[in-house]
Amino acid sequence: xxxxxxxxxxxxxxxxxxxxxxxxxxxxxxxxxxxxxxxxxxxxxxxxxxxxxxxxxxxxxxxxxxxxxxxxxxxxxxxxxxxxxxxxxxxxxxxxxxxxxxxxxxxxxx
Amino acid sequence: xxxxxxxxxxxxxxxxxxxxxxxxxxxxxxxxxxxxxxxxxxxxxxxxxxxxxxxxxxxxxxxxxxxxxxxxxxxxxxxxxxxxxxxxxxxxxxxxxxxxxxxxxxxxxxxxxxxxx
Numbered sequence: 001x002x003x004x005x006x007x008x009x010x011x012x013x014x015x016x017x018x019x020x021x022x023x024x025x026x027x028x029x030x031x032x033x034x035x036x037x038x039x040x041x042x043x044x045x046x047x048x049x050x051x052x053x054x055x056x057x058x059x060x061x062x063x064x065x066x067x068x069x070x071x072x073x074x075x076x077x078x079x080x081x082x083x084x085x086x087x088x089x090x091x092x093x094x095x096x097x098x099x100x101x102x103x104x105x106x107x108x109x110x
Numbered sequence: 111x112x113x114x115x116x117x118x119x120x121x122x123x124x125x126x127x128x129x130x131x132x133x134x135x136x137x138x139x140x141x142x143x144x145x146x147x148x149x150x151x152x153x154x155x156x157x158x159x160x161x162x163x164x165x166x167x168x169x170x171x172x173x174x175x176x177x178x179x180x181x182x183x184x185x186x187x188x189x190x191x192x193x194x195x196x197x198x199x200x201x202x203x204x205x206x207x208x209x210x211x212x213x214x215x216x217x218x219x220x221x222x223x224x225x226x227x
Contacts, residue, residue, distance in 0.1 A: 035211070035212075044219065045214070056215075092211070098171075101155040101157070
């Protein structure tokens with residue numbers, strides 16, 4: 001099973017600042033199958049990025065994803081108040097067929 | 111508009127069986143895999159398993175001995191059964207549609223399961 005490790009566990013920033021969130025895989029992951037989600041309290045996760053770098057429908061362009069192999073990054077260029085939430089990375093493995101998530105990064109207001 | 115509406119019991123005793131159902135509307139049921147995911151309070155997400163319209167299933171190896179996912183295409187529904195629950199199964203359970211490139215595109219509202227004697 002591929003393990004995804006996210007860092008930092010908590011990130012304290014101010015609105016307008018840039019956020020960089022990391023997701024590291026225990027073995028190489030196809031970029032096609034790496035995604036990022038945002039989750040706000042009491043809500044289901046919301047898809048932000050798929051294929052490591054493609055924004056999902058309706059996601060603002062301040063969100064961007066990058067990376068390959070075992071290291072992936074979610075960047076939020078200028079934080080808006082509504083961006084403070086928990087972020088998860090997720091990978092899909094085809095052989096065997098399975099899905100795993102990182103433990104999450106909490107982005108909080110400084 | 112794609113909607114996933116889920117329901118089921120929210121409080122069980124240890125050793126009982128969890129049953130949840132998710133009804134899909136606004137989108138074709140065929141051609142996709144449909145999944146269950148859970149999230150213990152304050153923790154991360156765990157994929158439980160998935161199923162397609164023809165009933166082909168995949169399960170998380172850590173849960174395979176206790177999990178059954180089934181589908182009723184006539185009602186655009188899929189269901190989760192998790193047997194012999196313990197306190198460790200306390201979590202919010204979500205249903206979701208798996209889209210292109212293995213992403214969870216659409217989610218149900220979540221159901222909190224509490225296991226307590």
